[in-house]
Amino acid sequence: xxxxxxxxxxxxxxxxxxxxxxxxxxxxxxxxxxxxxxxxxxxxxxxxxxxxxxxxxxxxxxxxxxxxxxxxxxxxxxxxxxxxxxxxxxxxxxxxxxxxxxxxxxxxxxxxxxxxxxxxxxxxxxx
Amino acid sequence: xxxxxxxxxxxxxxxxxxxxxxxxxxxxxxxxxxxxxxxxxxxxxxxxxxxxxxxxxxxxxxxxxxxxxxxxxxxxxxxxxxxxxxxxxxxxxxxxxxxxxxxxxxxxxxxxxxxxxxxxx
Numbered sequence: 170x171x172x173x174x175x176x177x178x179x180x181x182x183x184x185x186x187x188x189x190x191x192x193x194x195x196x197x198x199x200x201x202x203x204x205x206x207x208x209x210x211x212x213x214x215x216x217x218x219x220x221x222x223x224x225x226x227x228x229x230x231x232x233x234x235x236x237x238x239x240x241x242x243x244x245x246x247x248x249x250x251x252x253x254x255x256x257x258x259x260x261x262x263x264x265x266x267x268x269x270x271x272x273x274x275x276x277x278x279x280x281x282x283x284x285x286x287x288x289x290x291x292x293x294x295x296x
Numbered sequence: 297x298x299x300x301x302x303x304x305x306x307x308x309x310x311x312x313x314x315x316x317x318x319x320x321x322x323x324x325x326x327x328x329x330x331x332x333x334x335x336x337x338x339x340x341x342x343x344x345x346x347x348x349x350x351x352x353x354x355x356x357x358x359x360x361x362x363x364x365x366x367x368x369x370x371x372x373x374x375x376x377x378x379x380x381x382x383x384x385x386x387x388x389x390x391x392x393x394x395x396x397x398x399x400x401x402x403x404x405x406x407x408x409x410x411x412x413x414x415x416x417x
Contacts, residue, residue, distance in 0.1 A: 203376050210369065214408040216342065217362065220353065221411040224346040235343045243342070247335070254331060257324050264321070296339035 192271070195278040199256040202249035209246030212239070247292050252285035316375060323372040327365075334365045350415055359416040366408035374401035 187193070212234060219230035233239050259277045262268055268277060337358055341349050352358055377397045385393050 200376075200380060203373075204380055207373060207377075210373065211404055213338075214366065214404050214411070217353065217415070218407055218411040220346060220349050221414040227346040227349070231343065231346075250331060250335070254328065258328070261321070261324065292335060292339070296336065 191275050191278045195256060195281055199253060199260075202253040202256075206246055206249055206253065209242055209249075212242065244289075244293070248285055248289040251288040251292070252281060255281040255284045255288075316379075320372070320375050323368050323375070326368045327372055330361065330365045330368060333361050337361055353412065353415050356416075359412055362412045363409055366405050366412070370401045370405035370408075374398050377401070 216227075216230045216234055219227040234243065259281060262277070263274075268274065338353070338361065341352055344352075353362060374397065378394050381390055381393050381397065
């Protein structure tokens with residue numbers, strides 16, 4: 170099984186020449202949001218730790234979290250969390266070999282995008 | 297010398313990767329319950345005064361939600377970021393970055409647990 174054509178075979182399409190699609194973009198966004206959530210997670214751990222240590226230290230952590238940038242990160246992370254959660258549900262559905270045809274998969278993609286903004290708005294109102 | 301089949305059965309996707317995928321799936325289902333609880337129970341406490349936060353988080357239910365979210369959440373993160381690094385980072389940098397991120401995840405998990413236990417007791 171010697172491959173005489175090594176190095177000169179057609180390549181499968183990769184990121185730079187593949188047309189962006191809703192399904193691929195929403196999938197990449199799942200990974201980005203999931204990993205970006207580390208920032209807010211560490212902020213929350215720090216906030217709970219500060220509460221456990223002393224009122225003075227808590228005041229500092231509280232000031233950082235409720236500052237403009239703190240609010241911005243938390244708001245962005247709430248959206249990222251809802252998006253990642255909905256996209257995760259989509260993967261749990263796909264894992265059962267359901268709704269994998271392209272029209273349904275694209276509808277699920279829009280549902281993740283729309284649903285994440287809806288749930289973020291709901292969170293801002295309730296929390 | 298071992299056959300290729302024997303080699304495949306003790307290495308690669310037939311053991312570790314499936315275990316990894318199952319861990320991801322189980323933790324994601326747990327977080328499906330925990331994260332909405334965390335957002336709507338702990339979320340309103342951000343920005344409140346110290347005494348109120350400590351009194352609230354010290355109650356059994358909020359303390360348990362926080363502890364479970366930290367444990368399951370950081371495990372899920374650790375497993376997820378490992379796949380990210382395996383996809384995009386190669387060679388020694390991959391090994392080192394996976395070690396760092398795994399360590400960071402478990403450190404954050406245990407620091408968070410220490411804090412919530414200290415508040416609750």
